[in-house]
Amino acid sequence: MAIDIENETRMKRVEEKIVYESGNEMAAYAAHQINYHIMGYYPISPSTEVAQFLDLMKVKGKHDIKLIAADGEHGSAGICYGASTAGGRVFNATSANGYLYMLEQMPVQSGTRFPMVLNLVCRSVSGPLDIHGDHSDLYYALNTGWPILMCRDPQAVYDMNIMAIKLAEDPEVRLPVMVASDGYFTSHQKRRVSTFANREDVHAFIGELPPEGFAHTLDRDNPITVGPYMNEPDFINNCYQQSMAMYKAGEVFDRIRKEYADLTGRDYPMLDLYRMEDAEVAVFLMNSASELIKDVVDQLRAQGIKAGSIAPNIIRPFPAKEIAEALRGVKAVTVGDRADSYGGHGGNMVNEIKAALFTHGNKDTLVISRIYGLGGKDFFAEDGHNFFAFAQDAVEKGYVEKPFDYYGHTPGDPDKAPQRVVEPLRYEDVNTGLIQVSRDAVSGKVNVKIPPLRSLAKKPKRVAPGHGACPGCGIFSGLELFFKGIEGDIVTLFHTGCAMVVTTGYPYSSHKATYIHNLFQNGAATLSGVVEMFWERKRRGELDHLGLKDDFTFVMVTGDGGMDIGMGPAIGAALRNHKMIIIEYDNEGYMNTGAQLSYSTPMGHRTSTSNVGKEKGGKPFHHKDTAQIMAATHIPYVFTGSEAYPQDLVKKAAKAQYYAQNEGLVYGKILIACPLNWLSEDDMGTEIVSEAVNSCFFPLYEVEHGVTTLTYNPEEKSKRIPLSDWLKSMGKTRHLLKPEYADAYASFEQEVERRWNMLKAKNESPYL
Secondary structure: OOOOOHHHHHHOOEEEEEEEOOHHHHHHHHHHHOOOEEEEEEOOOOOOHHHHHHHHHHOOOOOOOEEEEOOOOHHHHHHHHHHHHOOOEEEEEEEEHHHOOOOOHHHHHHOOOOOOOOEEEEOOOOOOOOOOOOOHHHHHHHOOOEEEOOOOOOOHHHHHHHHHHHHHOOOOOOOOOOEEEOOOOOOOOEEEEEHHHHHHHHHHHHHHOOOOOOOOOOOOOOOOOOOOOOOOOOHHHHHHHHHHHHHHHHHHHHHHHHHHHHHOOOOOEEEEEOOOOOOOOOEEEEOOOOHHHHHHHHHHHOOOOOOOEEEEOOOEOOOHHHHHOOOOOOOEEEEEEEEEEEOOOHHHHHHHHHHHHHHOOOOOOOOEEEEHHHHHHHHHHHHHHHHHHHHHHHHHHOOOOOOOEOOOOOOHHHHHHOOOOOOOOOHHHOOOOOOEEEEEOOOOOEEOOOOOOOHHHHOOEEEEEOOOOOOOHHHHHHHHHHHHHOOOOOEEOOOOOHHHOOOOOOOOEEOOOOOOOOOOOHHHHHHHHHHHHHHHHHOOOOOOOOOOOOOOEEEEEEEEEHHHOOOHHHHHHHHHHHOOOEEEEOOOEHHOOOOOOOOOOOOOEEOEHHHHHHHHEEEOOOOOOOHHHHHOOOOEEEEEEOOOOOHHHEEEHHHEEEHHEEEEEEEEEEEEOOHHHHHOOOOHHHHHHHHHHHHOOOOEEEEEEOEEEEOOOOOOOOOOOHHHHHHHOOOOHHHHHHHHHHHHHHHHHHHHHHHHHHHHHHHHHHOO
């Protein structure tokens, strides 16, 4: 690794200490030293760890930040915006599609000039889904009006986070600031990092809260209107002022980084220039790859080639003049963009560099554009040599033979096209005729007769074996039992989550029937579009040639918190009453991203963002009763189920299919075990979910046209057990049985009893 001798030898004027941590840990470390007032957040890889680390520090009493788990990234952005209008310090972290989901909030925050700091841990934007690092999310941020600081390693993540809040709150700036680092490259790499030893020194550097001249919504003597409706010429004037503040942010950053360098010895000029004094060929890269390229520069210099590299420490405002000056005298530069601006003949950085050269009179430097490193594709020294080779070739020829291209892609080979491994299900295989569903002419209720379950054992599974779920995962045993009650052909849509990820690793799929995936939050809306297209095309006779023996059954599978972020679209689909089934596998958390708190997580349960310690005993509020929420939309049928009671679940599945094909939307909720994150034994899943039912935490019931019926009452069968018997079976809940958490246990037990008695009352009266 090339060493900046000047930075290493610069005198330091503040006491520091050394830690060995990752980029995500350093973002959290800086945040806890700043001691922000509020963090609104939502889990998404790879930025999720930032909130997790802060929560771990919170339970140990190391900071006072109020951590607010939102219902989705749009909600988290709203929380942060509202908090920032109230005059305190605000923090957030996100990635990829999560950033895009909050995107419409970003220009509102900058356009109304409320400071905060957002860490963007850069990741590929879907689709298709890829959770690894590139800059496709970052490039969406370029026009939002936020200054953007760049971080090449965990040290820079820490330093930039300290400087970012000072920049955001400067009276000449007053803008929210983004700190960008590379997902998995920087976010998860552990490196040696120098930090301020004392929080007091951090506060001395960043200064006090913004001065009283900063208007906020909690000043009773100075009431303000935030975000008024605005016509021209006021709107263009507002945008002009924001634009001037953005350019001023460049000057202010330059001042702040010098102050920071004076304290710490670490300097972050607008451009990180390496051996550019007499360079004839250069490479421009951002963040993590820009460190590796320095080794390549040294190797080429040893061969007598005058090579150099450029990396920006800030890209908004864009250092156009500085780049043009740095490239003056350089004969050719290869610009690597870790995202494409589709149709723009290059990524955003190369086109801005070309504009900078043109604007500032440098028309001699040849520019080569290459899109590289998408989806987390590694960048090695060999690739750096190739980037310099592109520039050298242009110098030798006097022109750029291929101005724009992708780098690292491979041509398709027809001989290696993916082959079907799993044979699709035949209608005859999944339509057994053994399940009888009929409607009672008098009561109007749907009656279901099922054979002994062993008769359905020959019915093929809808999802093939070979998926990548954890040992003991209850998702597929629960779903497959549900699907035993569904006859005929299905079309399924899976929300993002464990069930989706472990069954669809390209180029293979475990699904034997048609499968769709869309964004985490928008599955219900997507499937409702499929449903309505089916019925409309069928009405027009366009599907007659397919020879459908029966109508499809459309099923949306959700879980892993999908009924938090996806609640709004689900309610919308329910109110429109599309003919489809929403089945939720409830594993009580965001298990796919590392067991974070979900609104389905019960009170007191431990997750990675509701830790247990001296300051907190697990999740501090009660879980969301999704089944009752969906029943309130007046859809035809709602049910709960468990694989521990198979006959009950199969009957409900058959009834769900009847309603979904004949009347409208159905919602079902299955409690499933997650041994990895429940901290339980792999082979105990069925027993644990059975205890959840018998403790009355997860009652089995159905709501048919508004009438509630308990389908299993453990009290009547003398099988009810204390809630503590269920809790002691899982590592995530055993702490609740300790004396110090007695209040949380009592509150949880009281709520379980209240909901159970409410259901019993509804069971006794059709009017409740």
